Amino acid sequence: MQPRNMSMSGVVDLAAVKAAGEAKAKAEQTRAQAARQGGTGAVPPSALVIEVDEAGFERDIVQRSAEVPVVIDFWAEWCQPCKQLTPLLERLVTEYNGRLVLAKIDVDANQMLAQQFGVQGIPAVYAVVAGQALPLFQGAAPEPQVRETLDQLVQVAEQRFGLTGLAVDAEGEAPAAAGAVPAGPYDALLEAAVRALDSNDIPGAIQAYKNVLVDDPDNVEAKLGLAQAELLGRVQGMDPQQVRKNAADDPKDVPAQLAAADLDLVGGHVEDAFGRLVDTVRRTAGDDRNAARVRLLELFEVIGSDDPRVIKARGDLARVLF
Numbered sequence: 001m002q003p004r005n006m007s008m009s010g011v012v013d014l015a016a017v018k019a020a021g022e023a024k025a026k027a028e029q030t031r032a033q034a035a036r037q038g039g040t041g042a043v044p045p046s047a048l049v050i051e052v053d054e055a056g057f058e059r060d061i062v063q064r065s066a067e068v069p070v071v072i073d074f075w076a077e078w079c080q081p082c083k084q085l086t087p088l089l090e091r092l093v094t095e096y097n098g099r100l101v102l103a104k105i106d107v108d109a110n111q112m113l114a115q116q117f118g119v120q121g122i123p124a125v126y127a128v129v130a131g132q133a134l135p136l137f138q139g140a141a142p143e144p145q146v147r148e149t150l151d152q153l154v155q156v157a158e159q160r161f162g163l164t165g166l167a168v169d170a171e172g173e174a175p176a177a178a179g180a181v182p183a184g185p186y187d188a189l190l191e192a193a194v195r196a197l198d199s200n201d202i203p204g205a206i207q208a209y210k211n212v213l214v215d216d217p218d219n220v221e222a223k224l225g226l227a228q229a230e231l232l233g234r235v236q237g238m239d240p241q242q243v244r245k246n247a248a249d250d251p252k253d254v255p256a257q258l259a260a261a262d263l264d265l266v267g268g269h270v271e272d273a274f275g276r277l278v279d280t281v282r283r284t285a286g287d288d289r290n291a292a293r294v295r296l297l298e299l300f301e302v303i304g305s306d307d308p309r310v311i312k313a314r315g316d317l318a319r320v321l322f
Contacts, residue, residue: 042169043098049090052103054110061103065128068165069157071136071150073104074114074124081140082123088143089125092150099154099165127153130161148297156318159311193225202236205229227301235262247276254280254288258295265299273299274313282320293317 052060052072061070073089075082086104093102107114107122117126117133125136134156136149157163193208209226212219240263246253247260257280264273277299280292296317300310 042167044169045094048093048098048100048166048168049102050104052105052110054113057113061128062131064101065131066163068099068101068163069153070101070103070128071153072117072126072128073102074107074117074119074122074126075104076106076108076122079122085123085125085140085146088146092143092147096150096154096165098168099157100150101166125149129153129157130163148294151297152314152318152321155314159315159318190221190225193222193229197225197229197232202229202233206233224301224304227298230298231262231266231302234259235266238263251279252283254284254291257292261295261299265302270303270309271313274309274316278313278316278320281317293321 050060061072064070071089071093073082073086075086089102093100105113107119117124121138123140124138127134127136134153136153137145141149154165157165189208189212193205193212196202196205196208206226206229209222209229212222213226216222238259243256243259243263246256250256257276261273261276264270264276274296277292277296281289281296284292296313300314303310
């Protein structure tokens with residue numbers, strides 16, 4: 001389904017991604033069913049977002065972090081950016097369905113905890129995993145950045161500490177609003193996107209996938225299709241020899257490394273693409289580092305989160321970041 005004269009060897013096709021998405025959804029349903037039936041350790045959704053003070057820190061954060069990563073939101077009532085970030089964190093943590101817990105700490109009422117973590121300004125977000133504290137970010141970051149950071153945290157917790165989270169008992173959840181229409185199906189839009197890719201209409205394919213994601217942001221097939229289409233759009237018109245020469249001549253040239261990584265992936269050299277970007281993250285800082293990290297996460301989407309090469313590269317990235 002790729003444009004002519006462009007190899008996508010090594011990239012997962014949409015049919016495989018659709019099957020993987022269905023399998024993931026089935027696994028989630030099984031996990032939720034087990035929780036509803038009183039599975040061991042099942043917690044209500046309300047237990048995923050808690051307020052913590054100094055008296056409860058050891059129990060609610062340190063001990064709990066042996067079961068699930070605990071994200072800590074340092075906030076205060078007078079902090080306007082906190083009023084933007086905290087609701088976002090609450091929503092995202094709930095979406096992770098037991099793979100994260102959010103602990104909210106009021107810095108005015110718990111100054112000692114803020115000092116122990118070295119909080120210099122708020123909002124400030126940390127995590128505790130298996131008793132180890134990790135700084136995540138400071139300030140009211142945009143949702144994509146927050147989501148990517150939480151994805152990385154979940155990956156670190158699973159790979160390095162074997163933490164798979166908590167079972168969530170969904171009983172008592174509010175019923176869907178009357179007349180609500182379930183998302184999808186999106187077969188027609190997805191087929192239109194594939195046809196656009198086949199006809200080398202990259203902008204058309206990108207728009208078709210985005211149309212699906214407007215209504216269904218977690219649609220696995222559309223997310224991966226969009227990542228593929230955007231990758232193909234980036235490499236169109238590139239001079240491969242010049243791109244590779246630029247990257248080899250200056251390893252600190254981040255745009256050159258990003259372009260070379262794109263070419264590596266399109267050519268089927270998946271490990272080379274991932275390794276190049278992990279090295280770029282390691283040797284850079286600030287905006288350059290973030291650009292390399294974000295591009296690596298985008299390429300993970302192209303290959304698929306369950307691919308062993310992605311799992312290994314996520315671990316490599318986590319070791320660099322944390």
